[in-house]
Amino acid sequence: xxxxxxxxxxxxxxxxxxxxxxxxxxxxxxxxxxxxxxxxxxxxxxxxxxxxxxxxxxxxxxxxxxxxxxxxxxxxxxxxxxxxxxxxxxxxxxxxxxxxxxxxxxxxxxxxxxxxxxxxxxxxxxxxxxxxxxxxxxxxxxxxxxxxxxxxxxxxxxxxxxxxxxxxxxxxxxxxxxxxxxxxxxxxxxxxxxxxxxxxxxxxxxxxxxxxxxxxxxxxxxxxxxxxxxxxxxxxxxxxxxxxxxxxxxxxxxxxxxxxxxxxxxxxxxxxxxxxxxxxxxxxxxxxxxxxxxxxxxxxxxxxxxxxxxxxxxxxxxxxxxxxxxxxxxxxxxxxxxxxxxxxx
Numbered sequence: 001x002x003x004x005x006x007x008x009x010x011x012x013x014x015x016x017x018x019x020x021x022x023x024x025x026x027x028x029x030x031x032x033x034x035x036x037x038x039x040x041x042x043x044x045x046x047x048x049x050x051x052x053x054x055x056x057x058x059x060x061x062x063x064x065x066x067x068x069x070x071x072x073x074x075x076x077x078x079x080x081x082x083x084x085x086x087x088x089x090x091x092x093x094x095x096x097x098x099x100x101x102x103x104x105x106x107x108x109x110x111x112x113x114x115x116x117x118x119x120x121x122x123x124x125x126x127x128x129x130x131x132x133x134x135x136x137x138x139x140x141x142x143x144x145x146x147x148x149x150x151x152x153x154x155x156x157x158x159x160x161x162x163x164x165x166x167x168x169x170x171x172x173x174x175x176x177x178x179x180x181x182x183x184x185x186x187x188x189x190x191x192x193x194x195x196x197x198x199x200x201x202x203x204x205x206x207x208x209x210x211x212x213x214x215x216x217x218x219x220x221x222x223x224x225x226x227x228x229x230x231x232x233x234x235x236x237x238x239x240x241x242x243x244x245x246x247x248x249x250x251x252x253x254x255x256x257x258x259x260x261x262x263x264x265x266x267x268x269x270x271x272x273x274x275x276x277x278x279x280x281x282x283x284x285x286x287x288x289x290x291x292x293x294x295x296x297x298x299x300x301x302x303x304x305x306x307x308x309x310x311x312x313x314x315x316x317x318x319x320x321x322x323x324x325x326x327x328x329x330x331x332x333x334x335x336x337x338x339x340x341x342x343x344x345x
Contacts, residue, residue, distance in 0.1 A: 059208070060121050060124045060208065060210070061122075063208070063210065064118055064121035064122050067114055067117050068114075068118050070114060071110045071114030071115065074106055074107070074109065074110035074114070075107060075110040078103045078104070078107035078110065081099075081100070081103040082100065082103055082104060082107065085100050094173035094175050094177070094178045095154075095157060095161075095173050095178075097178045098150055098153055098154050098178060098181070099154065101146070101150050101182050101185070102146075102147050102150040102154070105143040105144075105146040105150065106147050109140060109144060109147070112135075112136075112139040113136060113139060113143075113211075116128055116136050116211075117136070117211040120209075121210045124210075125209060125210070126205055126209050126210055126211075126212075132212075133203060133204070133205060133212035134197065134212070136203075136211065136212045137196070137203030137204075137213050137214065138193055138194075138196075138203060141192075141193045141196075141213070141214065142189055142193040145188075145189040145193065145234050146186060146189050148235070149185045149188060149189060149234075149238055150182075150185055151238070151242065152237075152238035152239075152242050153185065155241065155242045155245040155246055156245050158245065158249060159244075159245035159246070159248055159249050162249055162252055162253070163248050163249065189234075192229075192233065195226065196214055196215075196226065199222075200222055200225075200226050201214055201222055201227070202215050202223075203215070204217075204218070214226070214227065214230075
């Protein structure tokens with residue numbers, strides 16, 4: 001009998017009978033696969049010198065059902081995205097490669113993480129030993145961070161495409177740049193997820209002992225400093241990038257919405273002499289806007305301003321629509337398209 005089992009028997013008189021039986025069952029299973037790690041074996045029945053609260057078997061089964069539902073949903077949805085990219089070549093644009101990278105990371109979480117925790121929940125204990133615990137914690141930590149950092153990169157690229165476009169028919173992203181971005185994402189995430197393996201914090205069992213993660217519950221200097229570091233660099237920083245990018249994007253879209261509303265109004269003024277000047281708000285429009293330029297035959301291919309209110313006639317309506325299309329194209333060319341910077345008319 002090893003040291004851990006002897007310690008359990010020595011303390012058995014202080015525990016309820018059912019707890020002793022459950023604890024001994026876990027000790028025997030734990031020491032079978034990890035005799036050299038007494039701490040890890042003891043976690044199956046004891047933590048911080050006190051017995052764990054017993055989890056009813058119905059509770060384990062409920063957890064197993066939830067894990068299975070999340071795993072199946074994640075596998076099917078992200079697997080469908082990957083299949084669509086494989087089937088339709090036109091989807092494989094540089095920008096969409098970032099979306100594919102995020103879907104692959106989420107798919108790997110379902111495959112590498114949910115399967116192990118589901119099996120452990122069904123058996124009411126961790127089945128995979130200390131190496132399996134480290135792998136589970138590392139894989140879930142890595143692919144979860146990859147998904148989050150990819151989301152931050154996607155939001156920033158959308159912000160650049162709309163708010164700071166390069167020009168018509170051009171894009172910030174190329175396949176080479178996307179490849180470098182994905183490599184950077186994985187290297188950045190690998191840096192933070194391998195640190196617990198080499199000694200800064202560690203991966204340990206958590207909760208009802210059917211999954212592993214960073215040692216959140218241990219209040220040592222190593223664990224506390226690592227948790228603070230990943231909170232700032234791997235959660236707070238990406239979150240701030242996402243918030244900043246989408247706030248700027250929302251403001252730009254709101255500004256262009258008001259711009260197009262004024263464009264339609266002022267275009268009607270140019271072609272309808274009876275339109276009221278007060279119906280148009282030009283104060284918010286940029287002074288270099290083409291709305292302030294009267295259309296002439298050279299610039300708009302023969303489109304002339306009407307001196308009489310003829311907006312109800314078919315010809316004048318067509319002329320008005322052509323003029324609006326001219327202004328819309330000018331604005332879209334300036335703003336660039338959200339989809340990879342390509343202008344679509």
